[in-house]
Amino acid sequence: MTLSKRVDGGTDTENAWCSALCCLRCRGPLRTGTELRCDACSTVYPVDDGIPRFVPRDNYAAGFGYQWNRHRLTQLDSHSGMPITRDRLMNASGWTVSDLKEKTVLECGSGAGRFTEVLCETGAKVTSVDISSAVHANAASNGRFPNLRIVQASIYELPFPEESFDFLFCCGVIQHTPDVEKTFKTLFRYLRPGGRFCIDVYAAIIAYTHPRQLLRPIAKRVPPAKLYALVERTVPRLLPLSMKLSAVPRVGQCLTRLVPVANHSHLGQMDAETARNWSVLDTFDWLSPRYERPQPRRRLERWTRELGLREVSIERHRGLYVISGVK
């Protein structure tokens, strides 16, 4: 359920949770209604289709909004019938359902809500944030969960009290922000001391040497609808070749890098149309982001030291570093 629906008709406990939003300008409380109003400094924030918005409608992540509204369901486990996202979240974080149940979770950069769905199913109280119009795709798919609130906002300026969440989850996101170090460090302001986190980021060198990097400088400047149409035409031609190459023993994974379409290992378990759909989505996701800034392990180690994080693990999962631990 999105925020305004709940504040209009929720229980007192729900309202207390939902209305704990702060003004970005003065950090004062916001009064809820058809819009959000700060009585202390008179700033007003719009509520679009039940989702409070703390950023301009148009921003650097508009391509993501386009992508996730076109592929609202593609990667949701409830749609694919495969636990791909659940497995990724649980393996990356090491969290269990009983760790999460009834705890507060801040999910940043939620896209269409594939991870939101898994988090909500654990019984956690989930707050999902995205800077783009993807929040509307997420609400359409996951709005049925009473333990979810969705906010359109930027990680750089979040309308929540500091140190107020038990868990922080942010996967697939920070490399796509303009200042990755600032993004990484800002996220921890909202996690309580002793709270647990899981963040991933593209791994430097591996991601930088991918052939998509030859196309990105041009592709990211093409308007989303045009680029999407191009990807939609190209994938059906190149994906069969990529699949054949990936079947070559030992060197298959390297060979697929020569063909500029996304081809993950689980596509082989899907029917042809579903695999094409995933590949179109992921190929667009490779080519369209304004920012893509992979990070080296040493830099991540330095940031976690500077923040005084504990029990830190930085593990490489294919082309990603997964950073988890305790604040």
Ligand SMILES: C[S@@+](CC[C@H](N)C(=O)[O-])C[C@H]1O[C@@H](n2cnc3c(N)ncnc32)[C@H](O)[C@@H]1O
């Ligand atoms: C590659 S998508 C990943 C979505 C989702 N986490 C997933 O893995 O399916 C990256 C998401 O981060 C969001 N994003 C980028 N910069 C952001 C920021 N500053 N604050 C919040 N969200 C941001 C984008 O709008 C986009 O939906």
